[in-house]
Amino acid sequence: MTATVMDGKGLSGSIRAIVKGEVERLEGFAKPSLATVLVGSDEASDLYVSLKHRACQEVGIRSMDYRFPDGTPEGRVIEKIEELNRDDGVHGILVQLPLPASMGVHRVMERIRPEKDVDGLNPRNLGLTMYQEHGMLPCTPAGILTLLSHYSVDLRGKHAVIINRSPDVGKPLTMLLLNRDATVTVCHSKTIGINGHASSADILVSAVGCRPDFIVGEGMVKTGAVVIDAGTNRIGGRVYGDVDFERVVHKASYITPVPGGVGPMTVAMLLRNTLVAASIQARVGLSDLFTYAPA
Numbered sequence: 001m002t003a004t005v006m007d008g009k010g011l012s013g014s015i016r017a018i019v020k021g022e023v024e025r026l027e028g029f030a031k032p033s034l035a036t037v038l039v040g041s042d043e044a045s046d047l048y049v050s051l052k053h054r055a056c057q058e059v060g061i062r063s064m065d066y067r068f069p070d071g072t073p074e075g076r077v078i079e080k081i082e083e084l085n086r087d088d089g090v091h092g093i094l095v096q097l098p099l100p101a102s103m104g105v106h107r108v109m110e111r112i113r114p115e116k117d118v119d120g121l122n123p124r125n126l127g128l129t130m131y132q133e134h135g136m137l138p139c140t141p142a143g144i145l146t147l148l149s150h151y152s153v154d155l156r157g158k159h160a161v162i163i164n165r166s167p168d169v170g171k172p173l174t175m176l177l178l179n180r181d182a183t184v185t186v187c188h189s190k191t192i193g194i195n196g197h198a199s200s201a202d203i204l205v206s207a208v209g210c211r212p213d214f215i216v217g218e219g220m221v222k223t224g225a226v227v228i229d230a231g232t233n234r235i236g237g238r239v240y241g242d243v244d245f246e247r248v249v250h251k252a253s254y255i256t257p258v259p260g261g262v263g264p265m266t267v268a269m270l271l272r273n274t275l276v277a278a279s280i281q282a283r284v285g286l287s288d289l290f291t292y293a294p295a
C-alpha cells in the first residue's frame, strides 16, 4: 500500500485564493486587518509570525506586527490587547505562543475580544467547541479538519488518537473530532503504552516536536490508518515532522507531508478567520463560496 499524500500546500493555496477574492469584494466596506503580538525572542515564533504577515500581504489583509522583548510585564501585553480591542480598524488579534513562562497564557488570551480572537484561543471560543462550533476555531485543529474533509475521510465511529494535549491543538481537536462522532484517545508525555494506543488508531494525529526522541515509526501505525503529522522539528536547517514518512507512507491510507501538510493549512485558517471576523464586524456578508465551518 502507498498512502495518498494529503496536499496541504495545494489546498491552502485554493483557500487563500478564495480569501483573496472575498477581501477584494469587501473593498469599500472594510479592509480586513490582523494584529499579531509576539513576546520574547524565540526564533521559530519569529519565523511563524513573519510567515503569517507575508500570507496576509498576499491576500490583501492589512497586518500589524507588535513585538515585546523578554521580560515585558504581562500587564503591558494586556494593555496592548485592550488597545487593539478598542481599535475598530483591527479585526483580528493573534498572540503568538509560546508566551514566556512568567505569563499566564489563559490570563492573556481571555483579554482578547472573542469576535477578534482569530486564533480561537480565548476561553469563550475554546468553550464553544464543547458544544457545536459557532465561534472562531483554533487554526491548527481547523486546518486538520478541513484537510480530513477535503479528502472525504469518514470520522463517524472511527478511533482517533491524538498525541498532544495542548490548549491550541490536542484539546480543541479532541472536541472537534468528538463533535463529528469519532471516538478519541488523547496521549501525552506521561501516557503509558503510547505505541499500543497509536497502533489502534484509524486516524492518528501527532503534534509532539521532540524528534529524534519521539518519532512515529511504522510499528505505531495500523495498516490503512490516516496519519496527520502536525509536528515541527528543526534539524540541521531542515524541518521534519514527527512521522517517519518514508516508511509510514507504505502503511497508511492517507498521510500529510512535512513541510506542505498541516503547516500551510494553519496559516490559511488564520486568513479565513480574519476575513470572517472582518465581515462580521463590518456587517458585510461573504459570498456562498465561503463557508466558515470546516465540514
Ligand code: GUN
Pocket: 048, 094, 095, 096, 097, 098, 119, 139, 140, 168, 266
Ligand atoms: N505557535 C505555534 N503555532 C501557533 C498558532 O497556531 N497560534 C499561536 N497563537 N501560536 C502558535
